[in-house]
Amino acid sequence: MGDVDNRRGGRAHNRRDEILRVALETFAERGYRGTSLAVVAERIGLTQQGVLHYFPTKQALLVEVLKLRDAEDYQRFDGGSDEPHLDGMRHLMEYNATRPGVVQSFTVLSAESVTDAHPAREYFIARYRVAREHHVAGLREELGERLAAGLTPEQASALLVAVMDGLQLQWLLDPDQVDLVDLVDAFARLLREGATPAVPAVAGAVADA
Amino acid sequence: MGDVDNRRGGRAHNRRDEILRVALETFAERGYRGTSLAVVAERIGLTQQGVLHYFPTKQALLVEVLKLRDAEDYQRFDGGSDEPHLDGMRHLMEYNATRPGVVQSFTVLSAESVTDAHPAREYFIARYRVAREHHVAGLREELGERLAAGLTPEQASALLVAVMDGLQLQWLLDPDQVDLVDLVDAFARLLREGATPAVPAVAGAVADA
DNA sequence: GTCTATATGGCGATAGAC
């Protein structure tokens, strides 16, 4: 992430950034394989060849788009806060509920990335590993070593990631039937109930499985 | 599901079924948009036009493929058993862990379906509604009306679907790091712990949210 | 039932003018 050269003095709003923004939007709407460089270009008022002036290939454009999205999200939800980890995840879902386009891009691209020779495959493998480690640390800090139902922080972490991804898919398909925030909150209660700090007196009775 | 005419006396192994099977395989590997009729055809030893003899359009082929997968799964996991609902889900995950290709097809196509004007979009909306209703009934039967942490069967149902989808995505990307069966089992323990039948004596102390 | 031939159009990428 330190190697993104923000050319020519660091100004933010140039053509290159515009292309990245519109490409993210378009990949969200149509997937990577379903998106042509021409439609990205057209939305900006450029030709396909104009886009290829900034990125050598379509594949390179995708990789830069993903880097950008990560950079923005980490800036917003990683540095800042002292709140409990699961509260942070509820706030992330509250934020995501306001930007279906970005959620869609992530949902579509991550699933598409499991297909053969997809250019973002390695990227998503690494991203999920980092995410799980991040949640392990956050959950351990909030809830200790033994969680509800005898879960380890590692298990809870993979489940938390799965819940957020899975809920987002259901929400994208059927927003009126699926309440993102309510459900992630319900899952958080599930993890908290019975965790070591919550009910120490009866922990032995329920935790050993 | 009653309207699939299994032409000419019900024999199973004809060209049409062969095309459906190979198409499912190929959509799994490359997505719907990334798959051409020609590669499906070539794998069977047919030309693209030979495939279009059996299905009028590529879109129609996709729809038939999805119908087929549902029919097979319902046959296997819906009719049969008297076991608790969550045990059935663990068995489904055990089965899925042996057939990554099918899991991949479902993961890829469901996420791709949220993109603009995707031919399977309505199909997946309906499928998720049915799945959630199905789990509501199964969870209510197994665990009663009040689950751990005061969750309703409706909330638990959406979470269960999300967990299974989300875990499958992580598993497809990183099978050595993600244990499908262990994790779905961990989630089942989470739902069971504190449910009405499990700890009736202290239910009032934790259930009201 | 499967083929060849073909219409029609979109794709990513390169070369080079201005």
Next chain:
DNA sequence: GTCTATCGCCATATAGAC
């Protein structure tokens, strides 16, 4: 920095021969 022109390829779908 953006364009026009073009290459080579692949896509879905139709028409019609065998």
